Amino acid sequence: MxxxxxxxxxxxxxxxFKASEKLSFVRTMQELGLRDGVDGLFQQYQAINTALWKSFEAGAVSKDFLKVERFRKTFETKGIELDSEAASRLYLESLPDTVVxxxxxxxxxxxxxxxxxxxxxxxxxxxxxxxxxxxxxxxxxxxxxxxxxxxxxxxxxxxxxxxxxxxxxxxxxxxxxxxxxxxxxxxxxxxxxxxxxxxxxxxxxxxxxxxxxxxxxxxxxxxxxxxxxxxxx
Missing domain, CATH: 3.40.50.1000 (HAD superfamily/HAD-like)
Structure with a gap:
């Protein structure tokens, strides 16, 4: 070789990451008290997250902005009143525990x-x-x-x-x-x-x-x- x-x-x-991402997302929503419609919300989050990562890789947004904005935009799109900063923190804390x-x-x-x-x-x-x-x-x-x-x-x-x-x-x-x-x-x-x-x-x-x-x-x-x-x- x-x-x-x-x-x-x-x-x-x-x-x-796809498996880990969903496990962490579901756990985060549950901790924030949201249990209904999580699958649909996750699909929305994935689309928003992917677009933001492409913007980051193009140098258009910072990683700190991305980490919170993906949740803020997801919640806004669905008319859900949840704390996007808390969601970001809980999600990132959960990721190391959902490794596949x-x-x-x-x-x-x-x-x-x-x-x-x-x-x-x-x-x-x-x-x-x-x-x-x-x-x-x-x-x-x-x-x-x-x-x-x-x-x-x-x-x-x-x-x-x-x-x-x-x-x-x-x-x-x-x-x-x-x-x-x-x-x-x-x-x-x-x-x-x-x-x-x-x-x-x-x-x-x-x-x-x-x-x-x-x-x-x-x-x-x-x-x-x-x-x-x-x-x-």
Whole structure:
């Protein structure tokens, strides 16, 4: 295997954020006294949250604004009078307790850590992501965690990847690969930074973007065979 530095996105690549997100959202609403219509409210929240994250990645809004605004806007849209700041706090407190691993995450991180160095690259909230990684049991295989919060830049900004690779023990471009589920952040970022990438695409979506992954897998279990096969070719 030619690669020695493996940079993994966290949410929906190693950790099932969709499952964790819903569990935390439901728990938050229950603590705020809301029990009816939570599923519909969650769908509204997801759409608003996704749009705000895209704005954050484009540099249009701050992360502190995003954390509260997604709840304020959700409540406003549905005409619900709840404290958006309290909702944000309760939700973020809950996330580290609702960690769900993607199938194969433990094995792939353990195996690749024996070949080289595994790092996590994430646009998520630093304190929350660190606690979630600790809860996941993956910490012993991960050398470092690079967040947009600590770097000052978000994926796919090249400056984020420059920051992340400086955290590694050793960085050689042609021996580094990014694994992530998002074409517009992980794969496009890898393209711009000039390193290889592996698109984790469990839903087998069509790639209609400008981002060009080096490899594509539908399961984390496919990563090791793919990297070994191409290294031997």
């Amino acid at each position: 030619k690669h020695r530095l493996f940079l993994f996105d966290l949410d929906d690549t190693l950790l099932d 691993l993607i199938d194969g995450a433990q094995h792939v991180c353990e195996t690749l850590a024996a070949f080289g160095e595994v790092g996590v690259i994430t646009n998520g909230v630093e304190s929350i992501q660190s606690r979630r990684i600790a809860s996941s049991g993956l910490s012993k295989h991960i050398s470092f965690v690079a967040t947009s919060e600590s770097s000052g830049y978000a994926k796919p900004d090249v400056r984020f990847f420059e920051y992340a690779t400086k955290m590694a023990r050793s960085f050689v471009k042609d021996k580094t690969i990014i694994v992530g589920d998002r074409l517009d952040a992980d794969i496009l970022g890898a393209n711009r930074f000039g390193i290889e990438s592996c698109w984790f695409n469990p839903s087998r979506l069509a790639n209609e973007s400008e981002a060009l992954p080096t490899y594509e897998v539908a399961s984390l279990h496919e990563i090791l065979p793919s990297l070994r096969e191409f290294a031997a070719a």
